[in-house]
Amino acid sequence: MVFGLGPDKFSGFSAADFDAFVESKWSSNRFNMERMKVAGKLAALGKVIGPALEAAGFPLESETSQANPTIFNGNCVDSGWLYFQRRAQDRKMLAALLDKHNTMAKNVADACPHHQHIILFVRVDRAGIEAGLRIHHNAWLDGHNLFDKLKDTWQHELFLGLIAGLSTDLTIDFGTFQTTGGSKVDRDELKRAAQAFGNPTESLLVVQRFGRDHAEIAEPAFAEQLQRLLTTLAPLYQFIAWSKENDHVSIKDQLPAQASPELVSLSSVIEKKARQKKAGIKDLSLAPQRKVVVLKGVFERQKGVVDSIDSKGVAKVLIGNLAVKIPASDLKVVD
Structure with a gap:
């Protein structure tokens, strides 16, 4: 991307x-x-x-x-x-x-x-x-x-x-x-x-x-x-x-072996929550396609849409026609 x-x-x-x-x-x-x-x-x-x-x-x-x-x-x-x-x-x-x-x-x-x-x-x-x-x-x-x-x-x-x-x-x-x-x-x-x-x-x-x-x-x-x-x-x-x-x-x-779809689905939810907490993400509802507001930094108070979140807790956010990377801990879901 x-x-x-x-x-x-x-x-x-x-x-x-x-x-x-x-x-x-x-x-x-x-x-x-x-x-x-x-x-x-x-x-x-x-x-x-x-x-x-x-x-x-x-x-x-x-x-x-x-x-x-x-x-x-x-x-x-x-x-x-x-x-x-x-x-x-x-x-x-x-x-x-x-x-x-x-x-x-x-x-x-x-x-x-x-x-x-x-x-x-x-x-x-x-x-x-x-x-x-x-x-x-x-x-x-x-x-x-x-x-x-x-x-x-x-x-x-x-x-x-x-x-x-x-x-x-x-x-x-x-x-x-x-x-x-x-x-x-x-x-x-x-x-x-x-x-x-x-x-x-x-x-x-x-x-x-x-x-x-x-x-x-x-x-x-x-x-x-x-x-x-x-x-x-x-x-x-x-x-x-x-x-x-x-x-x-x-x-x-x-490399990890393939697990059943049901186990993958359950474990992915648990792992996602754990990663979010470890990365300091305060709003655990944060996810791709969610509307957010930036809490601090250069884009403070600007609203955008989350494109993705990486394993280190950095979100890619679409703000107007810009796409910027912002620590997920600096975002709040607004929808």
């Missing part, structure tokens, strides 16, 4: 879009509207790229990052993201396993959802545009799935072939290893890079950069260029991303 303020069709990026992320604005709510306009353009890009990925056999969900500074992004918005990730039901299946692996302190320190899973992405900051594939070092499941997969000689060769087939415009940063698309990769160097997983930098970043002065980024046709780029990277995404059919870390047995 995508959130922002902007046109339904992508019209290109302007200097104002990049200036929305100058350092002096990172932690200020005064510039939320500027960043929301960028989020709107990214959402429009998602409407072009998402269907193309699905048509190519890669049905991923798109989302944009928060445009306003909150505790969930460290009160700092230095860039805007459009990212494509595994679908909600698959993320839900993996949530307990990921939470078990990461400490609570680690989850609080980095609550960004696009750091938990492998993604295809478009990123806007002051300098320009980045687009590509990314595994953040917190996306440990997908990262370790790749590294364990590379222990197999045949899979190793397939990975080298995928890298060699990429455009020379792409830069590949893999731990201690850097190269460009189309390059012949040294096997031993790649092995050493894989062993460096878990360092506090990007674990894998395959990216093409466009400076803010590039003429093509101001044109509507730039959407098709990004569509081709991410569609080209989709096979690499599929090669890496963990799934039950691509399980090289042997975790299938750790």
Whole structure:
């Protein structure tokens, strides 16, 4: 799902879009509207790229990052993201396993959802545009799935072939290893890079950069260029991303077994109430499609409709033609 303020069709990026992320604005709510306009353009890009990925056999969900500074992004918005990730039901299946692996302190320190899973992405900051594939070092499941997969000689060769087939415009940063698309990769160097997983930098970043002065980024046709780029990277995404059919870390047995529909229904109600209390949600009737009023913050006294509530107690609320993320504890049901 995508959130922002902007046109339904992508019209290109302007200097104002990049200036929305100058350092002096990172932690200020005064510039939320500027960043929301960028989020709107990214959402429009998602409407072009998402269907193309699905048509190519890669049905991923798109989302944009928060445009306003909150505790969930460290009160700092230095860039805007459009990212494509595994679908909600698959993320839900993996949530307990990921939470078990990461400490609570680690989850609080980095609550960004696009750091938990492998993604295809478009990123806007002051300098320009980045687009590509990314595994953040917190996306440990997908990262370790790749590294364990590379222990197999045949899979190793397939990975080298995928890298060699990429455009020379792409830069590949893999731990201690850097190269460009189309390059012949040294096997031993790649092995050493894989062993460096878990360092506090990007674990894998395959990216093409466009400076803010590039003429093509101001044109509507730039959407098709990004569509081709991410569609080209989709096979690499599929090669890496963990799934039950691509399980090289042997975790299938750790996933919850399917329960009967009746038990699922009952347990989901109980779990929902427990999550709400744990997240500090005062109004337990809060749920998607409920009308609410904001109790405090930038949107205090504004009314809206809840779109969804995540496991950390953050609600996505539609206020007029805006979609914003607000702690659920700051909302009250009014209908």
